[in-house]
Amino acid sequence: MKALFVTFICLLSSSLVASEIQKRQLRTGYYNQMFGHIHQTPSRYSTSLTNIACGHPLRIMSITQAGQTRTLFNDRWKFISAGPYEGYLPEKFISTERPECFQDKYARFYEAFDLSITEMHFWGRLYDHFLIEKTELQ
Amino acid sequence: MIVYRILIKSKLFLLLVFLCSFVVVTSHGDEVSRIEREAELIDFQSIRDVLKSDNLEEEVEKRVEEVQEVRQERVDRTRNLYNIPSEEDFWPFFSEYWLVSNQTVLKWDFRKPDYGIEESFKKFLEDLGHYEVEFRILLLDSPNITHAYLPAGPNRYLFLLSVPFIRSMDLTRLEISTLLYENFIRAKSRFFEQKVSSEKLQALFGGNFHGEKINMEIFSQLKRNYDKVLFEDGYTFQEQFQVTKQLDNTFKGRENIWNAYYSLLGKIDNLIKTNFLYTHYSQIYPSPELQKGWIRPKRAREF
Structure with a gap:
């Protein structure tokens, strides 16, 4: 009976260890569109954790769970960390080098439009809804 | 000292x-x-x-x-810091700004199934030999704009497509691609930019306003011009004829595509005559009935 109990405890603890999620930073990156949202899950319709602007620095992470390491989620999403937030962004919106952002290139011109927080929010949503493709040579 | x-x-x-x-x-x-x-x-x-x-x-x-x-x-x-964008940097910025400002009218922030439109249109363009073309499609949950393009910079295209519009005609992916291609040709002809732009705006491109105040009225007027073209005035008969003939010539060697385009024009013509939500369509794109006539093959003369 005692042996059975010990085996049960061992199995339980090993399964807990196996299901433990480990996050590791792979590299840094930058958000490369005008505005965007960090999502709670890898879906364009999921809750927005925060609104980010072009050039926002990001830490791209991998997730290891039950011995499996994943860097891409739902085909095209990366798990990232930005400041206090951890969430998901489409892969194509992340650059390895700092992008040339409209907001920086034409700083005072951009400021003249005096965007409200609501407009910045919807501008980010716009990039959630765009269906983006690029044709290639076959 | x-x-x-x-x-x-x-x-x-x-x-x-x-x-x-x-x-x-x-x-x-x-x-x-x-x-x-x-x-x-x-x-x-x-x-x-x-x-x-x-x-x-x-x-x-x-x-x-x-x-x-x-x-x-x-x-x-x-x-x-006071640089004014060049024309190619300006259009994508302003088109997106217009979309953000008109979110409540266009209703693009909505949940929809994955129709696979972008993949099929990508393949469609590649089959027709258009490479290195980046495009964005924004689906609208409103019949206010049925389909349109907005300026988006060199070799970049931004299309608007109404989901109620394509649903009410039960369009196939190929028909949707021909509809988007019509806008693609319109975008290449830069009709929209010519209609909404002004001399004052053209003079600003690539300039600098250091030490002076930028005239924001130019951009308010531009916004009104976008509204006017997309909601009221649309395109002229001449522009429509030019676009339709170009599509006809491109599709002629590809029977299935030509048939899909002809079928699409028929479906639109039927829709605008029966559904009051789309009666303004001919005002924007004159007119599916005429377009069909322009591309309909002439009967061989009987001897």
């Missing part, structure tokens, strides 16, 4: 200053750089004799030039 002059005369101090001058430290924005501050502190004119005796005049000239360069860089940096 006396102490300062003594220090200035000391060769050790001069040597230190020149050594420091090799380390170019520039500042950001409007701030005066360290090199400029140092140059302000040292009056080279007052110590000319000392420098001459030590053969350091060349070094002084070099340093003065360096200070001027740094100062010019700082002035340029400040001035560049």
Whole structure:
């Protein structure tokens, strides 16, 4: 009976260890569109954790769970960390080098439009809804 | 002051200053750089004799030039902040700004199934030989705009497509692709830019407004022009004819595509005659019935 109990405890603890999620930073990156949202899950319709602007620095992470390491989620999403937030962004919106952002290139011109927080929010949503493709040579 | 002059005369101090001058430290924005501050502190004119005796005049000239360069860089940096976008940077910004401003009318922030439109249109373009073309499609949950393109920069395309519009006709992916292709040709002809643009706007592109106030009324007017073309005026018969004929010529060798386009025009024609939500369609795109007539093959003359 005692042996059975010990085996049960061992199995339980090993399964807990196996299901433990480990996050590791792979590299840094930058958000490369005008505005965007960090999502709670890898879906364009999921809750927005925060609104980010072009050039926002990001830490791209991998997730290891039950011995499996994943860097891409739902085909095209990366798990990232930005400041206090951890969430998901489409892969194509992340650059390895700092992008040339409209907001920086034409700083005072951009400021003249005096965007409200609501407009910045919807501008980010716009990039959630765009269906983006690029044709290639076959 | 006396102490300062003594220090200035000391060769050790001069040597230190020149050594420091090799380390170019520039500042950001409007701030005066360290090199400029140092140059302000040292009056080279007052110590000319000392420098001459030590053969350091060349070094002084070099340093003065360096200070001027740094100062010019700082002035340029400040001035560049006031740059006005070039035409190719401006259109994508403004088109997106217009979409954001009209979110409540266009209703693009909604949940929809994955129709696979972008993949099929990508393949469609590739089959027709259009490579390295980046496009964005925004689906609308409103019949206010049925389909349209907005300027999005060189070799980039932004299409709007109404989900209620394509659903009410039960369009196939191929028919949707031909509809988007019609807008693609329209975009290539730059009809929209010509309609909404003004001389004042054209004069602004690539300019700079440092020291003056930018006239925001130009952009308010541009926004109104976008509304007018997309909701009221649309395109002329001549523009429609040009686009339709170009599509006809492109599709002629590809029977399935040509048939899909002809079928699409028939479906639209039928829809606008039966559904009051789309009665304004012919005002924007005149007119599916005429378009069908323009491309309908002429019967061979009977002998």
